Amino acid sequence: MDKNSNKYIFIYASVMVILVAAVLSIASISLKSAQQKNIKIEKKQNILASVNIESTTKNAEQLFSEKVVKSYIINSKAEILEGNAFNIDMKKEKQLALDKRSLPVYEFSIDGETKYVFPMYGAGLWGPIWGYISLDSDLNTIYGATFDHSSETPGLGAEIATKKFQKQFQGKKIFDDQENFVSITVAKANETAPKQYSVDAISGGTLTSKGLQKMLLNDLGSYRAFFKQKKSE
């Protein structure tokens, strides 16, 4: 057949597209369960990392079930809701209005002290960023933090996923002396914010840094009623 005839081109393109579609669907379906297992393990590793526990892909599930004392879901008024905290997808929750969101809380017991872990989800420069913040039992001092991203620039915005950046958060406060919620400022060199409420931004990663700051303000903010209730207990 003439290779340049329309008929040949149509047949060639159709066969190619169908073949490729079949190959890709087979790959996607057959690999899905393995991929989802990895995502679950990674989530557990991230939550563990926020309370400064190192885990490997092999021991993450075991460590997680050992260390979590309890986990539950609350709404923005700090009322406890039904359901499994681990299955909450923050991406979907953030699309709802604040008072309709289900907010997961994980309680850990580390050296006899209670630590609270809260998930965060926000926007970086190129795509979503997310993470977990753990607070001491005073619900003011940050015990640990971990962040991750889907497509920030390597070497710049992607630095939020490094230990070096995350370590800065330890010991910072989210409430000022008058008990006002101040969150954490991710400060550029020319910004002056009190040291106990701020961390250094990433050079060359300003938009990601600012996205992270906004995420902390919004998502820690949505737990304000919970902080208040726990503190008055």
Next chain:
Amino acid sequence: MSNKESLFSKKNKEILLNPLSKNNPVTVQILGICSALAVTAQLKPAIVMAISVTIVLAFSCVIISMLRNTIPNRIRIIVQLVVIATLVIIVDQLLKAYSYNISKQLSVFVGLIITNCILMGRLEAFALGNKPWQSFLDGVGNGAGYGMILIIVAFFRELFGSGSLFGLRIIPESWYIANGGFYSNNGMMILPPMALIIVGVIIWVQRSKNKDLIEN
């Protein structure tokens, strides 16, 4: 012909090694500049990118070369893109399932591989007209030539931009002005324009050593 020709004949060696010097895809063919700017702020992502591009390039060259006699001329670019994109997606899916950590490091590079002009360039210029084995060598050679430039650029950018290599500190903390020293990192190095300048310097050095490359 190829049955009698040895796998690493002189001609084949040239196909493999030329892209490393006088036919380098980045500095001579000026292809793949965009990703050379994007991923060279640090050494590690540059190396990961170099390896991924080499693998995808080598295999898409082989596939296109095997199909070369059936591809209709008028839709050849689309066919090439489909082959590249399919390969990249399959590799990405496999990594996500079996090597999750590496797939996380690759994250954005996967998209960048599909759009890398070296791939299309080599498929169009070489694989469409040559046998699979030669095309494979050409793919490996060009991937390596691209990777070499990436690693050189990333070395300078990370060393002078962040004072580290592979994330390990090279320039002592005590030298920095913040700690009472005399040194500060060059912020320009972190930004993409500096990568372009370094690539320019490499081209300059290469041309001054190799007079063949200078146009009249």
